[in-house]
Amino acid sequence: MGSCSAELDKTPSVVVAKQNNALQIYALDDLAARCGLEVGLPLANARAICPELTVFDADAAADAKTLGDIADWCDRFTPLVALDPPYGLFLDITGCAHLFGGERALLQIVSGALTRRGFAVSAGIAGTSVCARTMTRHVSGKIIADGEEADAVSPLPVSALGADAAITSGLRRAGLKTIGDVAARARHEITARFGAGFTTLLEQALGQGDAPISPRKPLPDYIVEKRFPEPVATEGVISATLSRLAAMLVTAMDRQGKGARRLEVSFFRTDGAVRTIMVDTGRPVTRPEVIDRLFRERLDALNDPLDPGFGFDLVRLSASRTEIVVQQQRDLDANVHDNDELAALIDRIAARIGGKRVVVHLPQDTHIPERAVMAMPAQHHLAAAGQAAWPDRTESEPPLRPLRLFEKPEPIKVPFATVPDGPPHHFTWRRVTHAVVRVEGPERIAMEWWKQDGKALTRDYFRVEDEAGLRFWIFRDGLYESEARGAEDKPVPVNWFVHGLFA
Amino acid sequence: MSGARTNTLATLRGRIERIEAHGDAYAPNKVPLGHAGADATLRGGLALAAVHEVFAEGHQSAAATGFIAGLAGRITARRPLVWVRQDFSDIESGALSMSGFSELGLDPRCLVTVRAADADSALRTAADALACDALGLVVLEVWGEARQLDLVASRKLTLAAQASGVTALLLRLAATPQPSTAETRWIVRAAHSPPGTPSMPAAPSMPAAPWSTWGAPVFDAQLVRNRHGPVGRWIMEWKCDECLFSESAAYPQPVAAAPAHRPHQARDGELQRRAG
Incomplete structure (x- = not known):
């Protein structure tokens, strides 16, 4: 969706990477493009064309991290965000656009915010992901209605499809300059010449069939969130917000008789940074106080405390794993109560010091002393440990194994x-x-x-x-x-x- | 009129008695250890819903752990037990082995172990666990001197134990006793197995002496502080089958007469950590 470059003192700048044992241009800004440079040109040639070039080394890892950070930020618009490396993002905005005032407004919010942070953005909305991507390679800010995909992409050059360089040049050599030209040919000819993969790509770009995107995170079962018109930074407001969100989440889950086994809270900072904190529980949580307390423990024990910076403008609480709650009669069986209390205690300790540090012990079927017992996380194996069959000790013998x-x-x-x-x-x-x-x-x-x-x-x-x-x-x-x-x-x-x- | 006054007086007296009782003569339930001498000194046994400290030198860690495990077996047989340890303790004196735990006659199914990274988080976890009344017992094992475990921390633990009714055992390895609000404080060492018949038929090439029986765990337990009674020192044997302490057959007499007065602080020189 966006390619990133900084405008520095109005001199053309390029990013170079070593390819085939030579430094080649990997990315470039508008100024450099206007000088006649293009991606793939050797740096020596580029310097000859444009001597006042500013050169940066490519850093693929940092690029990927930046893209990931932007994707985190995009989580605020939709939970379904997919990466399209090296510099694209797919956002599935089905059913989300109206929350931001419609598709046009959403497109403006996204590209406006990213542009303000210094990214060059090219964004578009279409019925299929491939069509939208094809579109954004050439024009920005277009919204293609359902059924108009073919008309919209037809005038674009074949390079917009993003197929292999060999295919693109092959198409050009065959005289097929635009996507419309290619689409006009019979499919079996295209398949015979360029392969079935390209035909599928072409069809998807024309809106006939869709390639599913693979979101970065699985869709949580329940999401509740609170947006703030003014960013909040004080601890009191944040914890009050968490309590309110916990109550909302429990109400939503309660309707379907579910309890949360894994909870995530995401704090979206105004400057785009997102902090996600996760808490696992041993048994499904159905009470807001418990959620509240678990997060309080977790937040207290963070190695690097939550930094509000200039404030959070969105707090989201989601239950990413849920389970059906089996209601048990409590009052008649003290054991059930004790087990619940113990599980709650284990959850609290695990939230603070980590689930792997609270363990129960399970006997193993081996006679090697150091492997005879396995320590397993108590959150998940409490019930199994309670029913484990330990070997009986020999009566009237002193201990045979060390303590x-x-x-x-x-x-x-x-x-x-x-x-x-x-x-x-x-x-x-x-x-x-x-x-x-x-x-x-x-x-x-x-x-x-x-x-x-x-x-x-x-x-x-x-x-x-x-x-x-x-x-x-x-x-x-x-x-x-x-x-x-x-x-x-x-x-x-x-x-x-x-x-x-x-x- | 005079009847009403007597009544008022009686009520006031009752109130004062209750206040005093709460402040000083706090009388919780007790669990007998099984060792007659120790139970007599402790007036019936080890107090529940209180904090008890067990100190040992570094190389006596296993004996002290065994003693704690024995106390745990006496205090709670079926209820869950949380054992909070430091990572360092595992390295220095070995991890708690469940096979050994069950060999002592205890139930590893009841045990939840918490491996804390440092003394701070261990103390906090123990305090949390003490507040949970579903537990039978909380053991906090700390290696070395820990400045976090001061009088304030010990007071907090005591209050938490009183509030929830859960007993806390502090296992302090290679540490010097500090002032605390613990109900009792013990210093534990290992004692010899009772001498007995050879456990293996002596082969002609073998010297007979070392092959004598290997008995039940025997502890030399010294009660150095008792908030509500005298102190003493006993040799206790842990009966794995009956799950109780008893007098050791090998040591028919008490090794030291129980002093009638309250002792001074434990002698520091004795508690210097030795390698090994």
């Missing part, structure tokens, strides 16, 4: 073992030497050889107690003399690790 387990076993120094494949007599861990007083073991745990990463050595675990009563879970990595072998098949010193600490 604290190191994620990565820590190496210990063992000068010698009592017997070659026995437990150590003493060992050094974290610079402290512990003399072993009591031992139980070994408990041999073989790695899962049937798995890809199961090539590790067999471990012999010992439960040892030192003279101070501290209890360790240590293991020897590899069987003595059979697995731990060096290059010349000689036994190498085996490694010992401490894997956990018993209470």
Whole structure:
């Protein structure tokens, strides 16, 4: 829709990029175009034509980011915004235009605002996206009514279609200068010469069939928003607005018996910046106070606080994931109440410090100690964790597994073992030497050889107690003399690790 | 007339009694630990809806964790438990292992773990969790000296615990006790397993001595502060099957006589963090 260039001191400026090992013009401004420069011209030639050229390096990443920012800003007009790289945007304004005073007014608002920010804009409205794009390549500000697409694009040159350079030049060589000329030919001739893809493009440009756009974000299930004629920046107004929006959203969802699982609030700043904050919940939210509180927690805990700048002129609250709410009888079952309270607490903590930091534990079907338990986000796995089947402990046995387990076993120094494949007599861990007083073991745990990463050595675990009563879970990595072998098949010193600490 | 005056006096007396009771002799429910000596000193057991602190040196972290897990098992068997930890604590003394947790006779299904990045967010999360009356217990595990956990923070936790009826346990590893409003404060160390018969038949090449039984977890628990009673020091054994503390068979006598007076601050020199 727009190509961006800044007018600097009225000297022609171009953006160059390296293509085929030579600097070529990638984009240029009106002044440069008037000098006779064009995209694809080598920079050396351009300098010869126009010596007072200002040259910039192309930065595709920054271009893409700018386009993304503009797309964010365009979210205020419609939730369906699609990127058309490298410098186009599609806005699906079906059912939105009347909110801004009709199509003509909307077109003026969009192009006016972007022009004021220093972008060169070419915008148009048409029944199909391809037709609108074809149109904007040559004229700006046109609105094509339904059924008039063919008439509107016919006089345009074939380059407006935006097909490959080979096709465009092929059409020119065949004497087909305008889209009308091409459309006049029989379709099968065009297809035979330029391929089916081009025929489809041509038909879409003529308004016969449409290519769907792919919006950047999925359409939220519910949207409520508040526009301010004067930008607001104070915290009080913002939080009051959020509360009111939450109430509106809940009313809308309530009508269909839905509750929100993911909520997004977008703050549109007057200078075009958009900040979106998302909150996930463990179970569907149906009360405005809860929404309010979750966002308050989230906003409090932001690393870079919400910066109102010159104020927000639009605040939008949307429920991007919803679920049907199952109403449960509360009063008779204290458990249900407790579970609800716990889920609400987890949501609040997760909103502040992140969903991955609040975890429940699920047993896994493996005997490798470090993989026996998996920590899963509590928001989504609370119910599963409540019904998990944990292995029963052996009656009248002391604990067989340590209470604290190191994620990565820590190496210990063992000068010698009592017997070659026995437990150590003493060992050094974290610079402290512990003399072993009591031992139980070994408990041999073989790695899962049937798995890809199961090539590790067999471990012999010992439960040892030192003279101070501290209890360790240590293991020897590899069987003595059979697995731990060096290059010349000689036994190498085996490694010992401490894997956990018993209470 | 005189009857009315007596009546008024009685009402006023009752009011004063209630005010005083609320201020000082706050008598919450108690849960017995199972260890007779400790229960007698605590006058029936550990107070619910209060804050209890457990201190341990860095290398005693597992013992202290086991002690906390034992208290948790006594306080709440079925209700949800929120355990707030710092990331650093995991690195320094290992993550809480659910296998070990269930081996102690506790239920990992009730446990929700919060991994806070720092002491600030851990404290805030714990305060939040304490306000939620659906929980049975909140454990806050903090490694090292934390200036955030001052008297004000501890007072806030106590008030939150009283308001919601949820008990809070503070696990302070490698930290020096500071003034706080905790109901009790413990210093926990590991104690030896009871000596017993060899657990494995001694092979001819093996020295027999080290192969003695590996018993249930045994703690050397020192009660250094008790707001409403004397202090003491006991060897406690955790019975995984019955889920309670008990006297250890290996230590029939108390290792130290319980002092009758309230103690001074814990001796600082003892609590220097040692590597390992």
